Amino acid sequence: xxxxxxxxxxxxxxxxxxxxxxxxxxxxxxxxxxxxxxxxxxxxxxxxxxxxxxxxxxxxxxxxxxxxxxxxxxxxxxxxxxxxxxxxxxxxxxxxx
Amino acid sequence: xxxxxxxxxxxxxxxxxxxxxxxxxxxxxxxxxxxxxxxxxxxxxxxxxxxxxxxxxxxxxxxxxxxxxxxxxxxxxxxxxxxxxxxxxx
Numbered sequence: 001x002x003x004x005x006x007x008x009x010x011x012x013x014x015x016x017x018x019x020x021x022x023x024x025x026x027x028x029x030x031x032x033x034x035x036x037x038x039x040x041x042x043x044x045x046x047x048x049x050x051x052x053x054x055x056x057x058x059x060x061x062x063x064x065x066x067x068x069x070x071x072x073x074x075x076x077x078x079x080x081x082x083x084x085x086x087x088x089x090x091x092x093x094x095x096x097x
Numbered sequence: 098x099x100x101x102x103x104x105x106x107x108x109x110x111x112x113x114x115x116x117x118x119x120x121x122x123x124x125x126x127x128x129x130x131x132x133x134x135x136x137x138x139x140x141x142x143x144x145x146x147x148x149x150x151x152x153x154x155x156x157x158x159x160x161x162x163x164x165x166x167x168x169x170x171x172x173x174x175x176x177x178x179x180x181x182x183x184x185x186x187x
Contacts, residue, residue, distance in 0.1 A: 001138060001173060003107075003139060032104075032125065032133065035123075053111055062107065062109070064171050068161075068170075068171070068172035071168055071170060072113060086112030086121075087112065089108045090107070090108045091106075091107055092107075092123075093123055094104060095133075
């Protein structure tokens with residue numbers, strides 16, 4: 001999983017039926033520099049993440065990517081490749097200087 | 098699979114049920130020369146990896162599906178604690 005900041009929400013018009021009712025977040029991945037500074041800035045390339053936890057704008061989340069992002073929908077098949085796994089409460093982050 | 102240095106931990110109360118009780122580490126993927134590669138990663142750990150140590154990480158979800166069920170909302174997990182790494186001359 002990577003860590004990201006929720007920067008927005010997407011609402012679809014016409015869409016593939018498997019995505020009906022799926023909340024879609026715009027998430028900006030957090031770089032190590034921004035995670036260290038704790039300023040809730042992202043810095044990475046934004047992506048769209050499916051969410052069932054109710055993450056709010058500005059919150060820090062962790063998201064799983066790839067085929068495993070559809071695991072939570074099992075046994076249903078959905079074409080989701082990024083899924084919000086958790087909303088972050090606290091980060092202890094001390095990389096070497 | 099890749100090597101990662103453990104730089105921290107993360108806590109979360111609001112999370113997918115498949116992650117209840119999971120130990121969530123923040124790891125930094127490493128290049129061949131030991132330098133940082135890419136963004137920090139959240140990795141599940143059952144080995145008790147300590148801060149600053151190097152671990153072997155898989156992105157294959159089978160390991161977590163086997164232990165946490167088919168619905169598991171994660172794919173990266175620690176496969177082992179690295180004792181030493183031999184690097185070639187550059």
